[in-house]
Structure formats: structure tokens, C-alpha cells
Amino acid sequence: MASRKAASKYQVTGLIINVGYSPSLRQISSIVTQLRKDVPEFAALVSKDVRASLLGKGADDILVPINPRKSKSIAEAWGAVHALMAHELVTDCEPAVQVPSEQEPPLPATLKSGGSNHDAPGSEKQEWSVDLVHARSAWSQFSVSGKGVKVGHPDTGYTRHPEILDSRLLVAEGYNFEEDSADPLDPLKGSGTGHGAATASVIMANSTNSPRVFGVAPAVKLVPLRVSDSVVHFNFSNVAQALYRARDRKCHLVSMSLGGPWAGRSLGRAVDTVIADGLILLAAAGNKWPWVVYPALFDNVVAVAACGPGFKPWRSSAAGPAVDITAPGDSVWRAMTNKKGAEKYPVKRSSGTSYAVATTAGVCALWLEHHGVAELQARYGGRLAAVFLSLLKASVTEVPGWDASAYGPGVLNATKLLETSLPALGAASRKTGMATPxxxxxxxxxxxxxxxxxxxxxxxxxxxxxxxxxxxxxxxxxxxxxxxxxxxxxxxxxxxxxxxxxxxxxxxxxxxxxxxxxxxxxxxxxxxxxxxxxxxxxxxxxxxxxx
Structure with missing residues (x-):
């Protein structure tokens, strides 16, 4: 049976246990020890000397790694989750599950954002995508370039591609959550080879120095956060940790060119926490998927679908009422990194909602610079993400015959966004709605x-x-x-x-x-x-x- 064979694709890497408060390291040790004593299903998966830790500073979610020698099956992991939920120390619990990128599950489609075999007519010029969203006119009209804005960038990591290798690439502030090391360098393995550099280039490449990629915010700073070898996510524990890291490194927005069909409540809590601290989160709607994926599916994350030249929706973009806006994603010029071959760092076109959200993140940086990050955060606090989303949707390019139920109210328009006055009070902050059932x-x-x-x-x-x-x-x-x-x-x-x-x-x-x-x-x-x-x-x- 297909489902029996599919069971082996799941690799349980840990359990995420919510205790309702942010415990100290000593308390974490005591909690895990007590749970091992009281819950046999938990003890069967976790070593006595396990190094458990919070997902982030101030978080109340504890990531408990599974002993690889004890890990048996996804069914046993869920059995441990059910047993832990009955314990008085536990408020919520979920498994952290990895699906190796080379063994991605046989779902209806894939979220890969690799190169396209077909370049859309009208995409021949490198600057077409920034022109479609009126970014270049915003640069000149409002004298903005993303200066003073810092972007958190969870992805496959950075490469040494000339389009992004700049003092504005803040490698020292990043982290490698996949290998648990300081350097988030992309090892160029798995299905997402070079993806982090590609999406980073759409956000930050400086066309005045290298006119091959037109980054939407050519003066922005970017913090690379390596979270996976693939843009398809089933274990969001790395992404949740990256969100807390982005907040702690004083990032102003987070661009997530990644997604997955399922996300535990711990990711929702991380999203709520960093948004309450004044960050704006944006994510890809997904490629070739029958529904908008997480984290874009969360109400308070900007969900971005993709279009091509002429405002034509990209045929492989996920769509639906959860989409907030559409931006260029079909045949966008980006930095490409090859592991082998004579040309290691070319610039070519590629398609995916990954590039649509990167474009929108760049425009978000222009908006933050225009109004002043400190002023916006002081004025709106934890409502800033909701204010930005409200203005973003109200300032789109309206397209005749546009399907707003599938692709949001229209296409991203940087100039109209920056022209729109700030509200006196602003929209209410939205929550993920992912409370314990x-x-x-x-x-x-x-x-x-x-x-x-x-x-x-x-x-x-x-x-x-x-x-x-x-x-x-x-x-x-x-x-x-x-x-x-x-x-x-x-x-x-x-x-x-x-x-x-x-x-x-x-x-x-x-x-x-x-x-x-x-x-x-x-x-x-x-x-x-x-x-x-x-x-x-x-x-x-x-x-x-x-x-």
C-alpha cells in the first residue's frame, strides 16, 4: 500500500513541547527529566543526556531532539505526543518531522522553485520585474533604496555570488540552523541548491555595481539564516528558531521564500511573538500546490502569489482566498549558483512564488525607509504588520478581469504604496488562530x-x-x-x-x-x-x- 511505503519517508528529529512559560536552562533540564520518568513513550525516544533548548529567547516552546538510535517511526512519535499532552507539565506538543529533500513525498505537486524551462515573453530585460511593480519610479520619486532597513532571510543560506557578496550581507549576524554552526554558507546540496542566494539577489542586488540583477532594495542589509537544503518544509523548527534570531538581530522584516503543507502551532506562536515585537513577515504562497502553504497561510503573514510580464498570473502559483497580493515571479532574473561547471555564478531567469515574495519584501523595505523604521514601530508597535498589509492591499495595480478571490486585490505597486498616507490608528493586529484545540x-x-x-x-x-x-x-x-x-x-x-x-x-x-x-x-x-x-x-x- 502506498501509505505503508510512505511511512519510511518521515524522519522524526525531535519533539516540540510547550510549557506555557519561558523556562530557564535548569528548569528545562528538570522538565525533561520528569517527563522521561512519567511518560514511557517519551523516554523511549529521548536520551537521558539530551540537550533540549528553547526555540528562541523568551519562547515557551522547548525543542527536544530525538536520539537517532532510538527513533523508530512517525506513529511512535505521535504516540509520544498524545501521551505528553496528558501530562500536567505540558500545555501543547507536536513532532518535528523532516522529509529528506531527495525523498520528497508524492504529494499532488512540489514546492520547488527551480529554474523554468520556459521564459515568459516580455521578460528579456533584467529590469522588467522591478518596472512592473514601479520600484524604479519609487527610487527616484521618494529617494529610497532600502537604506537603514535590515531583512531576515531564512533560506538555504548564502553563496559567494558577486550579486550578493557585499558588506550589506551580514553573514556574522546569521546562523546555520541546519548544521548548528555559525556560518550559514549554502553547501549546495539537496533540491534547493543556491536558492538562498537567488532570492537574496532579488531583494538586495545593487544594479549600479552589477547591472545583471535589479534588486528591489539595492541598499538594504540582509541577514542570511540557513534553515534547510530545500524550500519544501515539513519541519518548521528551524524556521521558528530563525524568526526569533531575526528579531534578536534587530531585523525589521523577514522574507520567507519557502513553505510547507503542514505547520505545528509552535511556528504560529513564533510568528505571533515576533510580529508583536514590530516585525513584518512575508512568505511565498507556494508553487503548483492546491492550497496556500504555511507560513503564508497564517493570517498575519503576507501571502504572495506570482505573476509574469503583462500582469499575467503565473500558471503554477498557488492561489486562493488566503493570497494577499501578487508580484512578479514568472521568469525573474536572479543570481544562480552552480556547484560544477565553467560558469559558477551566472545570472538567469527562474520562476516561482519565491521571487514574488522577495520582490514584495524589497518593496516593504522601501516603505519602511520612506516613513522611518523607528517612527513606524513607535507609532504602531505590534500593529505594524497589520498596518503594512492593509496599505499594501489598498495600493495595488488593478488589472481588468483580475480574479481577486485567487490572487488578492491586484499586483504590487511600490509607488502607490509609498504615496498612500499612514492611518491615524491602523489595523488591529491579527493572530494566527493556532491555539491549542x-x-x-x-x-x-x-x-x-x-x-x-x-x-x-x-x-x-x-x-x-x-x-x-x-x-x-x-x-x-x-x-x-x-x-x-x-x-x-x-x-x-x-x-x-x-x-x-x-x-x-x-x-x-x-x-x-x-x-x-x-x-x-x-x-x-x-x-x-x-x-x-x-x-x-x-x-x-x-x-x-x-x-
Whole structure:
């Protein structure tokens, strides 16, 4: 069965435990020791001498690494999560799961932002993308270039490409969370080779020195934060740590040309925390994905879709009501780094929402410089991100026939944004809405899954959920099973995880909802929907399915 084979793709690297306050190192040690004593499922995965740490300064999430020699399966990790959630020391818990970039799961599509085989007509000039968003006119009209603004940049790291190798590239302030080292240099491995340098060039390249890439904010400073070898993320613990690092290094905005179909609540808490401290976060909507991915899917993160020359939406851009704005992403000129070959540092065109969000981040830097970072933060505080998003959406280039329900109200326009007056009070700060779930059953369960099934109506999804999880998923009461304890709230966390990350499970829900198409390798999964999930599930979830 496809889902059984898929189980081996998950590599559990740790558990993220929320305790509701920010503990000291001594307290962290005591907490882990007590949990190992009280929770056998946890002790089976974690060594006695484990080096647990906070995700960031002031965070209340503890990252506990899994002993590679003890790690067994994704089901056992979720079993430990469920058991930990019953402990009085634990407020929330989730697994940190890595999917190796060379073994990316067989989802409906991929988030890769690699080079395009087709360059869009009208993209021949290197400056087309900055002209489409009126960045060059903003430079001259408002005398802005991003000076005095610092961008946090979680990605694959930096390379020594001439387009970004500048004193404004603040390597010493960055960090390598992937290898846990000080230097965030991209080792050029995995599916995201050179991606960090490529997206950085779109933000910061100085066209006056090197006219091959027109960076939107050619005087901005950038802090490289290496978080992965791929732009496809299933373990957001590195990204969460990078957000805290960006805040601690006094970054003013964070540009995230990355994403994934599932994110735990710890990422949401990190997002809320740094935004409350006055940062603006922007992220890619995703490539070829049936829904907008995390972290762009969070309400308080600017979600950016992609278009090409002539304001034509890029055919591979993720779309939907979660998109806030669209920016150039089809055939954008960027710095390319080759591991081998005669030409190591060329400049070529590439496509992806990665470049759309980098372009928007550059415009954000121009806006911050124009009004003054200190003045904006003093005036709006934790509402600054909401104020920026409100003005951003109100100052777009409106395109005839534009589908606002899929691509936001229009296309990014730097000049109109800088012309727009600041509000007296500004928009209210938005939260991620990723609080600990109150229950795992009822209509709330269906609502949590709906974003993953744009093909299904709510009624069809209710039908599928009932077929796979039983009547309790529709709120008809819990089926009573002898000697079975009530299902834990985190069971729906586990269901959501597999729906988002395993093609067989998602196909089973589609089939059970009346929209699935049986394909080779998924036949048994779709003909017996519950089996697709049961093959991966932890013991508590397996009991729920069988009930």
C-alpha cells in the first residue's frame, strides 16, 4: 500500500513541547527529566543526556531532539505526543518531522522553485520585474533604496555570488540552523541548491555595481539564516528558531521564500511573538500546490502569489482566498549558483512564488525607509504588520478581469504604496488562530481539514471524514468501546498532519468524499479509505479509526 511505503519517508528529529512559560536552562533540564520518568513513550525516544533548548529567547516552546538510535517511526512519535499532552507539565506538543529533500513525498505537486524551462515573453530585460511593480519610479520619486532597513532571510543560506557578496550581507549576524554552526554558507546540496542566494539577489542586488540583477532594495542589509537544503518544509523548527534570531538581530522584516503543507502551532506562536515585537513577515504562497502553504497561510503573514510580464498570473502559483497580493515571479532574473561547471555564478531567469515574495519584501523595505523604521514601530508597535498589509492591499495595480478571490486585490505597486498616507490608528493586529484545540471531534474537525480539500464541498468532506474517522467526526457523539479512554484532542492534529503530507491519505479522503480517482499505487488506499490512515497512525488514532 502506498501509505505503508510512505511511512519510511518521515524522519522524526525531535519533539516540540510547550510549557506555557519561558523556562530557564535548569528548569528545562528538570522538565525533561520528569517527563522521561512519567511518560514511557517519551523516554523511549529521548536520551537521558539530551540537550533540549528553547526555540528562541523568551519562547515557551522547548525543542527536544530525538536520539537517532532510538527513533523508530512517525506513529511512535505521535504516540509520544498524545501521551505528553496528558501530562500536567505540558500545555501543547507536536513532532518535528523532516522529509529528506531527495525523498520528497508524492504529494499532488512540489514546492520547488527551480529554474523554468520556459521564459515568459516580455521578460528579456533584467529590469522588467522591478518596472512592473514601479520600484524604479519609487527610487527616484521618494529617494529610497532600502537604506537603514535590515531583512531576515531564512533560506538555504548564502553563496559567494558577486550579486550578493557585499558588506550589506551580514553573514556574522546569521546562523546555520541546519548544521548548528555559525556560518550559514549554502553547501549546495539537496533540491534547493543556491536558492538562498537567488532570492537574496532579488531583494538586495545593487544594479549600479552589477547591472545583471535589479534588486528591489539595492541598499538594504540582509541577514542570511540557513534553515534547510530545500524550500519544501515539513519541519518548521528551524524556521521558528530563525524568526526569533531575526528579531534578536534587530531585523525589521523577514522574507520567507519557502513553505510547507503542514505547520505545528509552535511556528504560529513564533510568528505571533515576533510580529508583536514590530516585525513584518512575508512568505511565498507556494508553487503548483492546491492550497496556500504555511507560513503564508497564517493570517498575519503576507501571502504572495506570482505573476509574469503583462500582469499575467503565473500558471503554477498557488492561489486562493488566503493570497494577499501578487508580484512578479514568472521568469525573474536572479543570481544562480552552480556547484560544477565553467560558469559558477551566472545570472538567469527562474520562476516561482519565491521571487514574488522577495520582490514584495524589497518593496516593504522601501516603505519602511520612506516613513522611518523607528517612527513606524513607535507609532504602531505590534500593529505594524497589520498596518503594512492593509496599505499594501489598498495600493495595488488593478488589472481588468483580475480574479481577486485567487490572487488578492491586484499586483504590487511600490509607488502607490509609498504615496498612500499612514492611518491615524491602523489595523488591529491579527493572530494566527493556532491555539491549542479544544476538542478533536465535531464540526471543528471538519473545518480544520477543509483548507486541504478545495475540491470538496463541506458536505462531501463531512461524508469523507465520517467514512474514515467514524460518526464522532460529525459530532454525533462518541462511539463507546470497551476499556477505551476518551480520544485526546491531539488526534485531529495527527489526522491533519497525514492529510497534508501523505498522498495516499489525501487520496483516500477525496475518494470517500466522491471526488477521488483510483490511481496505480493508491488502489487499496482509496477502496478502503480508513486503511490509508490506519497504516500510518499511532495506536490512539488507530483505536479511533477502528471504533
Amino acid at each position: 479544544a476538542n478533536a471531534q465535531g464540526i471543528q474537525a471538519i473545518d480544520r481539514l477543509q483548507k486541504y480539500f478545495p475540491e470538496l464541498t463541506l458536505q462531501q468532506l463531512a461524508k469523507a471524514t465520517t467514512a474514515i474517522l467514524g460518526d464522532r467526526a460529525k459530532g454525533r457523539g462518541q462511539a463507546k468501546v470497551k476499556n477505551q479512554a476518551p480520544s485526546r484532542p491531539t488526534l485531529m492534529d495527527e489526522v491533519e498532519f497525514y492529510v497534508a503530507t501523505d498522498a495516499g491519505v489525501r487520496a483516500a479522503f477525496l475518494a470517500a468524499g466522491g471526488k477521488g480517482k483510483t490511481r496505480a499505487g493508491l488502489k487499496s488506499a482509496t477502496s478502503q479509505p480508513a486503511k490509508a490512515l490506519e497504516a500510518l497512525a499511532s495506536e490512539p488514532l488507530r483505536q479511533l479509526i477502528k471504533a
